[in-house]
Amino acid sequence: MNAREIAGAAARRLEAAGLEDARFEAEVLVREAAGISRAAYFAGAVLDGEARARLEHWLARRERREPLAYITGWREFYGRRFAVGRGVLVPRPETELLVDVGLDAVRGGRGAVVLEVGTGSGAVAVSVAAEAPEATVIATELSPEALRFAALNAAAHAPGVQLVRCDLAAAVRRADVVLANLPYVPSGEIDALEPEVSAWEPRVALDGGDDGLQLIRRLIRDCAERLRPRLLALEVGFGQADAVAAAGRSLGAAASTLPDLAGIDRVVCLRWA
Numbered sequence: 001m002n003a004r005e006i007a008g009a010a011a012r013r014l015e016a017a018g019l020e021d022a023r024f025e026a027e028v029l030v031r032e033a034a035g036i037s038r039a040a041y042f043a044g045a046v047l048d049g050e051a052r053a054r055l056e057h058w059l060a061r062r063e064r065r066e067p068l069a070y071i072t073g074w075r076e077f078y079g080r081r082f083a084v085g086r087g088v089l090v091p092r093p094e095t096e097l098l099v100d101v102g103l104d105a106v107r108g109g110r111g112a113v114v115l116e117v118g119t120g121s122g123a124v125a126v127s128v129a130a131e132a133p134e135a136t137v138i139a140t141e142l143s144p145e146a147l148r149f150a151a152l153n154a155a156a157h158a159p160g161v162q163l164v165r166c167d168l169a170a171a172v173r174r175a176d177v178v179l180a181n182l183p184y185v186p187s188g189e190i191d192a193l194e195p196e197v198s199a200w201e202p203r204v205a206l207d208g209g210d211d212g213l214q215l216i217r218r219l220i221r222d223c224a225e226r227l228r229p230r231l232l233a234l235e236v237g238f239g240q241a242d243a244v245a246a247a248g249r250s251l252g253a254a255a256s257t258l259p260d261l262a263g264i265d266r267v268v269c270l271r272w273a
Helices: 003-016 022-034 038-042 049-063 066-072 093-106 124-131 144-156 187-192 194-199 212-228 241-249
Strands: 072-078 078-084 115-116 136-141 163-166 177-180 231-236 254-259 265-271
Touching: 003 022, 003 049, 003 136, 022 038, 022 049, 022 066, 049 066, 072 093, 072 194, 072 241, 078 144, 093 163, 093 177, 093 265, 115 124, 115 231, 115 265, 124 144, 124 177, 144 163, 163 177, 177 194, 177 212, 187 194, 212 231, 212 241, 241 254, 241 265
Parallel strands: 115 136, 115 177, 136 163, 177 231
Antiparallel strands: 072 078, 231 265, 254 265
16 A cells, blocks of 8 residues: 555544544654655655554554644644644644734834743744844743743744743843733633643643633733833633733723634734833
8 A cells, every 4th residue: 555545544544533634634644654745645655664653653642632743743833843742732823823913013123022921832932033033032931841842943943032931921021022822711611622632732731710811911910010011912712802902901001903814803912102
C-alpha cells in the first residue's frame, strides 16, 4: 500500500473515533510519520516499516482524542511552525487577530514595548517580534512547562523575545501595548468541551473562574492602575466582549471590539488617555 492508500485506511479509523476532519488528519499523520512532502504523498510514496510503526502509534493516540498538534509536535500559527505538546495550550487560528492588533499598534513607530501576558507557547509574542523587529517584546507566563515551549519557539523565530516567569504582569514595570489571551472558559463549562480540550489541554490555560473573566479583570485593573499602556487587547470567548468592555470603561478606558472570521466579537481593545 502506498501513502494515500494507508491514509484512506487511517481515515476510516479516525472517523470511527468520531473525528470530523478524519481525512485531513489522516493525511497529516501519514506524511509526518513518513517525513514526506505533500507532493511525494500524492506521487505514491511508500512507507517503510519504521514509518508504519510510528503511524500506528500515532493513530492509537489520536483515537484516544489526544490533540493532533501534540502528536505531531507542532501547530502552524501566523505562517510559522510552533512547537507544542503536553502542558501548553494549542494555538488557535482566531488568536492570530491578536497579533494583527499588536502589529497595527506598533507599525510605523520606534522602540515600542509590547507585552504579552500569559504567553503559553509564545505564539503571539514571537509572531509580533518576528514581524516587527523594531519593537521590544516581553512575554510573561506562570507555567514552567509552557515557558519551555515558548523558549523553543522564540529561539526558532525571534530570539530577542524576553521571557519572564511571573503571575500576569507582576514583574513588568512598563509596556506601551499589552496583549493577552488569558483563560476565559468558566470553570463549570470545561468538562463539557470536546475531549481534545477538556481531557488533554492544561486546565490552568482554560479556567477563567466562575464566569470566565477572573484573570481578565485582574489584568484590566493592573493596566488601569499601574502599567497604563496605550492599548490593552484581550481575546475573549463567545458572549464575553460586552462584559469585558464594560469592565474597562469602569476603569476609565475607551473600549472597542473586533470580530473574528466567524463574526464573533473576539478581541476587546481598551485604551487609556
